[in-house]
Amino acid sequence: MEQRTVLVVLFEGVQSLDVTGPLEVFTGASQWHGDAEPYRVVTASPDGAPVRTSSGLALSPDTSLTEAAARSWHTLLVPGGAGTRAQDADLVAWLRANAPRARRLVSVCTGSILLARAGLLDGRRATTHWAYCDTLARNHPDVEVDPDPIYVRDGHVATSAGVTAGIDLALALVEEDLGRDTALTVARFLVVFLRRPGNQAQFSAQLSAQTARSEPLREVQRWISENPAGDLSVESLAARARLSPRHFARSFHAETGTTPGKYVDRVRVEQARRLLEDTSGGVEEVSRACGYGTPEAMRRAFLKALGTTPAEYRRRFHSSLTTAP
Template sequence: MKGVQGVKGVKDVLVVLFDDVQSLDVTGPVEVFTGATYAAAASGGASGSPGYRVRTASLDGAPVRTSSGLTVVPDRSLAGGPTPHTLLVPGGHGPRSTDAGLVDAVRELAPRARRLVSVCSGALLLAEAGLLDGRRATTHWMFCEKLARDHPEVRVEADRIFVRDGHVATSAGVTAGIDLALALVEEDLGRDIALTVARHLVVFLRRPGNQAQFSAQLAAQTAQREPLREVQQWITEHPASDLSVEALAARARLSPRHFARAFQTETGVTPGRYVERVRLEHARRLLEDAAGGVEEVSRSCGYGTPEAMRRAFLKHLGTSPAEYRHRFRTTTPARC
């Protein structure tokens, strides 16, 4: 942005470009950082920082063609220009094949950056450069197995939308890059600026990094028959309701036995398992974002009692609801 050229305290963000890069991996975070800079200016300095100066760079400074066919002209080559505060490596076909020249350039530049970020399969490039050795990391679910297999020194956390480990942050596929960028903005400029950007982009302020890449709905298959799809949606929207097989079968206008068999056949999970996933996911979100007590959360999620919710958390997450909330609220890193 022209308005922050030469401004003291601005954080330089350099986005790596290459042929077949995923365009949304680039534009999603760029829109977040740029929007945050506008919001910081509009706040009259309330954020304490002027925001970001976003630049793009390809290996040789030449234009690149994204996987969707768009041509992007970078600002510079990776070898030129000042060292960025944040170096961001998006995903795409390039990092999957790990071009040697690109890997070498990122390996050389990364140690001088204050923060290293990847989106989607960009983590594969960072791993190839040895920049994730001994660190926790994630990537798009399609590449988690490859990352773990090819780079056993990386501690892959497949069921996360983003992972922070020191100054290195990796995120899952596509829109998770927006979630991570919003988390970085909140860390750098405060919650109000991040909220302004999220509202402008019409996205959640923050899906926490420890949220699963798949929601309960995505983890299961979508039923083929409309009555069963409607039941799936009803479960998601009414976790505190009576979600017994008998009650759900009545909504689908099927006998309980027929409903249970059809639901499992079409979604891949039993009705009880699906309800369990939805309630757990809903409880996690409330514990992360709401101020209500554990007893209130347990009632609003359909557990009935705090003890029932506690057993579910211990079974699936290995921790109690109270400890889960404590861990979530004490893992926000210090500002860079």
């Protein structure tokens, strides 16, 4: 069996989990795959010296980038972190000169910013941490930035969203290399899902809106999430919060940054997506379970929020599970 060398780039201010998450996946695959070790993980910093992560953790690399350039490797992984915002011209130049040698080029979180500076994402579709998608798109107009997925594959280049999305991408790569059984074993050992599809949204309705400060409104948010098929009119929600509808709507918007109606819409679409992904229920059944009442109402909501119909969304989702990521 081919042993794939995974070279992980380290630098000052790197995000520790961007490094250790994928590292645990690849080394875990070697541990659980059997006698053969399908991966050899090597870490390298610019000068071979230890680096300090954004959280203060010190990491000691195996080698320097100069020495690593003289060797062969299969996968080059570039993590993100606060250090990517520094203008490290030498690191970018190293990536520009050496990254094209990789059979597979991977970034985690804002590592995509380094790849973009090196011109390695020009003409490609890519993603990054949701908080930096606008920055990536603005500074690198030749990159097609998709802010929604947790990871994106474009040929031999794979980019992932923030932090833990690097684990999802690494698991997808292990599944591609070694099969589902090995990836599932690693996922179970790490107690994570195998696998969140790359087209899954980076954050949920609850994360995309702020959590309300006051307990009555936080309780209303919980109620909406747990009862998408219930009466979620402003009048009903206001009564649950023991406020007048006018006062409730004004307070909800002030504390969450969105209106009650838009929040309900997000929760219902999110719940419908989960049911379409995880169950075999028909579109009519799902629409009732999520409070739409009719399939046509859910269809309009999906077209508005996702640009696709529920049936097409389900087809694409299951297609992503049966083809290589």
